[in-house]
Structure formats: structure tokens, C-alpha cells
Amino acid sequence: GWDLFQDEEKANCIACHMPPDFTDFTYDNLGIPPNPENPFYGMDQVLLDDGSPINLLGPSWIDYGLADFLTNLATSDDWRDLPYTTDQLKSMTSAEIMALVDENKGKHKVSTLRNVDMRPDNGFTKAYGHNGYFKSLEEITHFYNxxxxEPWPAPEVPETINDSELGDLGLTLEEEAAIVAFMKTLTDGYQYLLLADESVRFQSLLTAYGDMHSNDMIELKKGEPGDFYGNITALGKVDIRERNTIHGELTSADRIRLFDDATVTGIVSDYYENVEEVVLPDLAPFSFGSINISVSADDYLALPPGDYKTVKVYERATLKLEAGVYNIEKLYLNKYSTLEVDAQLGAVTVNIYENLDVVHDAQVVIGNGTSRDLTFNIYGSADSKIRDGATILGNIVAPNATVYLQDDVYFKGSICAKRIEVYENVELYHHGIDVMPQAGKAIAQGDDEMEAENGAISNLPMEYALDQNYPNPFNPTTTVRFALPEASNVTLSIYNILGQEVYNLVRGNLEAGFHTFQWNATDQYGARVTSGIYIYRLQAGNFVQTRKMLLVK
Incomplete structure (x- = not known):
């Protein structure tokens, strides 16, 4: 199926559905017929508050796709101020935009094929095409071919049909079936915070946001207390011990045990027959390179996509990755190191043959993107460990291995693994959870500029230290204090949950002593930010320390 998918002489689907996103984000008219089941056709009888029908044209309405968008944009009085108007469109006149309408009639965005077969339950009929005309992958694939x-119904918009890349591919029915089988492998399970084939075990639950599923058992030991915000499903036994609260539904095909003061706010269903197995992604074997990459302590390296052997990032060093695919044998991030990911031009995929090893207080920073834009595909069966205090963003896919999240780890994304082990004081957030603001700003104490308070301190600190901000949680202002035993080049920054730098509080040389800075929870433009978790990081010479703060409203 994959061979046919990418073969220029066969289906050549890859021309528009290129990995890792499986879309090129362009617009196209495939010649899809109008869908007679579309309820919008009948909305000429449904009236708005002013008495006019929702659909003025009734059954004669035509969906012109991108052309309709451009027409509405060009005829709007304030189109340059609309949030979805791109910089390119803002640079054009209304007449120039209208000139694009005819050539874009009937064009719709090329959809991603990731999770193209995903459906909420087995009885759900999924529809395909911009108007839902096709009811199966088999049907739309046959249409492409x-x-x-063959005598398909007439297209909804015939003028701009793509007649060069589909329509008469000459595929056999067996080849169509092979392509469909391949597309079904693109179901990645990323809708779950945690997805395991054998087990999910929490040594102690602190905070988790998102759904969790195991094809066998789930165990949550005594909470700290612990709060799990989401639904939990399992095919095997489920144990929820004391001081845990599940803010959602709990469902198992086997027995469920709730210990002491364990609480579930939603419906609890044990021995439930309709819990389905969720198949983990089946990673295809790949070849890695022969060149070892080593980033020495305190160094910086920008590595282009490609094939490498072992990649090691040592203490306080930074490795930058960009859009594309990396095939490597093993990835090792030493303590206080940084994996900097630039997703501006697309997703970043790291295929790892053996395992991922992230040592304590290492971090992943994603610029120009989100946690969805980074995926670690781990092919091997060796344990992958995210060690104490690390901050990790992205998708971790390890269908043959155990993934460990050790003490004080901060994770945002999705984990699909054979087994998942969560230690103490771990914070877990799914991609879709917005728990942090996008920007921040430091303020001075009594001034509009940042200012360090170097009061008369007779005893200089003996060692570097970054204190917990006070108060914490806070609203709206908090103070960050740190100690320098000697004059140092200092960087103090706040990051959001995506690993992006929110604002640089300090960058420059400071004298030895105790220093304090205040932050009033506004962004760099002076606007208030939303409540949630922030990460602040101090680097002074060779010293690096990271802490978390919580803004409440």
C-alpha cells in the first residue's frame, strides 16, 4: 500500500498527501458530486432572527469553497482586521482578491490523512470529501481511481477540476484495497493522553488532563491527592486507590475496584461488553545513518533532517531540529540540555531505532509550533525514560517498549506505548489542553523597566540558587528570587506549555548577590494573560535550574 501510495506511475497520493502531515495544505477541486443528503439544501425554510432564510438558494445552492471565502473577504468592510486574514491577503486590494475568485471555484483544502479512519465507535459511519458524499475509504479511493x-454523477463545480492527478489511475481493485489498508495504519492514537497495549501504572497521581486507555490493566496508586480530568477505559482490571478523583467516566470490560475515598464524578461501568481494543501504531522498520552526533557541554548545534547513528546532547548544550524526518539509532539528552524544535515549516518527526533517554532537568522547546508538531517514533523494545524534572512536549510512540515518566516530569502531548509507568509529582496534559498563556512580561518594582534589587547584603550567597516564586499560586503579581555567588552572565526566562520562550526577564551580567524580579502576568504588549502553569528557567554561567509557577484567577 505504501509503495502504491508514493509511486508516481501508480496512485502518487504523496504528491498532495506528503508525510509527516499527509497534506500539502493546498486547495484543490476533485470533482466531487453534490451530496443530496446535505441538510443545508433544505434550509431555505429555516429562518434567521430577521426572518430571512439561512439558505437563500435552497436546493440550487453550490458550494464554491475557497472562491466563496475570497468573495466574502473582498466584499467585507473590515476584512483586513479579521483574524483569519493572512499577511499576503492584507497586502492586496479588494479588486486583486476578487480576481482570484474564478480560478478557485470549487477548491477545498487538501485534508490530512492522519487518523483518516478514526471514528468514535464501530457503529459510526464516517463521511469523506468536503461535503461527505463518500461513506467509506474504499468508496473515495475508487472515485480517485x-x-x-466510470459513470459517476456530475461534479458540483466542473470548471476547475484537477484532471492531471486523479480520475484514471488504472489501479486494480486489489491495489485500491492495499492503499486503503495503508491509510488505516495512519491512525495514531494521539487523541489519548495515554494509550497502552498492556498496562498503565501510576505510582502516585498528581495531575492529568486527557483521556486514557489500556488494552489490559490500569492502576492508580494513592494520590498526592490526585486529579485525573478525562475518561478512562480498559479491557482489563482497573484499580483506583485512595485520594484519587476521576473527573470523567470510568469503563472497563473487566472488574473495577475503587479503594476508600477514591472518587469518580461520572458513570462507572465494569464488565462492559462494548469496550474496544485500540490498536497502537505499527511502526515500519527504517534505516539509520553511520555518523554519530555529539553536542558538547554548553555548545549549540543546528542539525538538518537526515540519517544519523547515536545523537547525544551533553550538559547545558542545545540541539536544534527543523521540519522534516530524522532517522537515528538512539537519542540521549543529558541533564540541563535543550532540544530546540523549529516547526515553522512543518512537523518534526524523530524515528529512533533503540530508545529515548532524557536525563533530569532536560527540556524540549518548540518554536513556531505546538506539541502536536513533534513526534518521537521509537521502534525498539528497550525502555525509554524521561527522568526527574524533565520537560517534554510532543507525541511519543513506542508500541514495543515501556515509557517511564519519573519524578517531577512535566509532559504535554500523547504517549502510545506497550507499557506506561508514571512516578510521583508528574504533570500530564494532552495536546488539546490550554493550560498556559502565550506570552508574558516582566515588570519592575515601581517602574516600567526591569530592575534588580541589590540591597545592602553583608553575606554573599555561597552557591547558585533559584527560589520558588512567591506567592505561588499568585494573582496578579509574583516575585522571583535567585542567588549568585559570583558575578555572572545571567539569563532568566519564562516559557509557556509549548516550550516557547514567553519573555526574557534578564539577559546580561549581574553582580554577586541576591536578586529579585517581579512579574505581573501581562504579555509583552501589556495585555493580561490567562491562568495556568508557567515554567521559569535560570541560567547563570554553568548553573541551570528550572521551576514552575501557577497563575490563578
């Missing part, structure tokens, strides 16, 4: 040689 035979649009121009």
Missing part, C-alpha cells in the same frame, strides 16, 4: 472512466 475511476472518476473519468
Amino acid at each position: 475511476t472518476r473519468d472512466v
Whole structure:
């Protein structure tokens, strides 16, 4: 199926559905017929508050796709101020935009094929095409193959049809089936915070936001207390011990045990027959390179996509990755190191043959993107460990291995693994959870500029230290204090949950002593930010320390 998918002489689907996103984000008219089941056709009888019908044209309405968008944009009085107007469109006149309408009639964005077969339950009928005309992957694949040689209904918009990349591909029915089988492998399970084939075990639950599923058992030991915000499903036994609260539904095909003061706010269903197995992604074997990459302590390296052997990032060093695919044998991030990911031009995929090893207080920082834009595919069966205090963002896919999240780890994304082990004081957030603001700003104490208070301190600190901010949680202002035993080049920054730098509080040389800075929870433009968790990081010479703060409202 994959061979046919990418073969220029066969399906050549990859021309528009290129990995890792499986879309090129362009617009196209495939010649799809109008869908007679579309309820919008009948909305000429449904009235708005002013008495006018929602659909003025009734059954004669045509969906012109991108052309309709451009028409509405060009005829709007304030189109340059609309949030979805791109910089390119803002640079054009209304007349220039209207000139693009005819060539874009009937064009719709090329959809991603990731999770193209995903559905909420087995009885759900999924629809395909911009208007839902096709009811199966098999049907739309057959349309791609035979649009121009079989008697399909007339297209909704015939003027701008793509007649060069589909319509008469000459595929056999067996080849169509192989392509469909391949597309079904693109179901990645990323809708779950945690997805395991054998087990999920929490030594102690602190905070988790998102859904969790195991094809066997789940165990939550005594909470700290612990709060799990989401639904939990399992095919095997489920144990929820004391001081844990599940803010959602709990469902198992086997027995469920709730200990002492364990609480579930939603419906609890044990021995439930309709819990389905969730198949983990099946990673294809790949070849890695022969060149070892080593980033020495305190160094910086920008590494282009490609094939490498072992990649090691040592203390306080930074490795930068960019959009594309990396095939490597093993990835090792030493303590206080940084994996900097630039997703501006697309997703970053790191295929790892053996395992991922992230040592304590290492961090992943994603610029120009989100946690969805980074994926670690781990092919091997060796344990992958995220060690104490590390901050990790992205998707971790390890269908043959155990993934460990050790003490004080901060994780945002999705984990699909054979087994998942969560230690103490771990914070877990799914991609879709917005728990942090996008920007921040430091303020002075009594001034509009930042200012360090170097009061008369007779005893200089003996060692570097970054104190917990006070108060914490806070609203709206908090103070960050740190100690320098000697004059140092200092960087103190606040990061959001995506690993992006929110604002640089300090960058420059400071004298030895105790220093304090205040932050009033506003962004760099002076606007208030939303409540949630922030990460602040001090680097002074060779010293690096990271802490978390919580803004409440």
C-alpha cells in the first residue's frame, strides 16, 4: 500500500498527501458530486432572527469553497482586521482578491490523512470529501481511481477540476484495497493522553488532563491527592486507590475496584461488553545513518533532517531540529540540555531505532509550533525514560517498549506505548489542553523597566540558587528570587506549555548577590494573560535550574 501510495506511475497520493502531515495544505477541486443528503439544501425554510432564510438558494445552492471565502473577504468592510486574514491577503486590494475568485471555484483544502479512519465507535459511519458524499475509504479511493472512466454523477463545480492527478489511475481493485489498508495504519492514537497495549501504572497521581486507555490493566496508586480530568477505559482490571478523583467516566470490560475515598464524578461501568481494543501504531522498520552526533557541554548545534547513528546532547548544550524526518539509532539528552524544535515549516518527526533517554532537568522547546508538531517514533523494545524534572512536549510512540515518566516530569502531548509507568509529582496534559498563556512580561518594582534589587547584603550567597516564586499560586503579581555567588552572565526566562520562550526577564551580567524580579502576568504588549502553569528557567554561567509557577484567577 505504501509503495502504491508514493509511486508516481501508480496512485502518487504523496504528491498532495506528503508525510509527516499527509497534506500539502493546498486547495484543490476533485470533482466531487453534490451530496443530496446535505441538510443545508433544505434550509431555505429555516429562518434567521430577521426572518430571512439561512439558505437563500435552497436546493440550487453550490458550494464554491475557497472562491466563496475570497468573495466574502473582498466584499467585507473590515476584512483586513479579521483574524483569519493572512499577511499576503492584507497586502492586496479588494479588486486583486476578487480576481482570484474564478480560478478557485470549487477548491477545498487538501485534508490530512492522519487518523483518516478514526471514528468514535464501530457503529459510526464516517463521511469523506468536503461535503461527505463518500461513506467509506474504499468508496473515495475508487472515485480517485475511476472518476473519468466510470459513470459517476456530475461534479458540483466542473470548471476547475484537477484532471492531471486523479480520475484514471488504472489501479486494480486489489491495489485500491492495499492503499486503503495503508491509510488505516495512519491512525495514531494521539487523541489519548495515554494509550497502552498492556498496562498503565501510576505510582502516585498528581495531575492529568486527557483521556486514557489500556488494552489490559490500569492502576492508580494513592494520590498526592490526585486529579485525573478525562475518561478512562480498559479491557482489563482497573484499580483506583485512595485520594484519587476521576473527573470523567470510568469503563472497563473487566472488574473495577475503587479503594476508600477514591472518587469518580461520572458513570462507572465494569464488565462492559462494548469496550474496544485500540490498536497502537505499527511502526515500519527504517534505516539509520553511520555518523554519530555529539553536542558538547554548553555548545549549540543546528542539525538538518537526515540519517544519523547515536545523537547525544551533553550538559547545558542545545540541539536544534527543523521540519522534516530524522532517522537515528538512539537519542540521549543529558541533564540541563535543550532540544530546540523549529516547526515553522512543518512537523518534526524523530524515528529512533533503540530508545529515548532524557536525563533530569532536560527540556524540549518548540518554536513556531505546538506539541502536536513533534513526534518521537521509537521502534525498539528497550525502555525509554524521561527522568526527574524533565520537560517534554510532543507525541511519543513506542508500541514495543515501556515509557517511564519519573519524578517531577512535566509532559504535554500523547504517549502510545506497550507499557506506561508514571512516578510521583508528574504533570500530564494532552495536546488539546490550554493550560498556559502565550506570552508574558516582566515588570519592575515601581517602574516600567526591569530592575534588580541589590540591597545592602553583608553575606554573599555561597552557591547558585533559584527560589520558588512567591506567592505561588499568585494573582496578579509574583516575585522571583535567585542567588549568585559570583558575578555572572545571567539569563532568566519564562516559557509557556509549548516550550516557547514567553519573555526574557534578564539577559546580561549581574553582580554577586541576591536578586529579585517581579512579574505581573501581562504579555509583552501589556495585555493580561490567562491562568495556568508557567515554567521559569535560570541560567547563570554553568548553573541551570528550572521551576514552575501557577497563575490563578
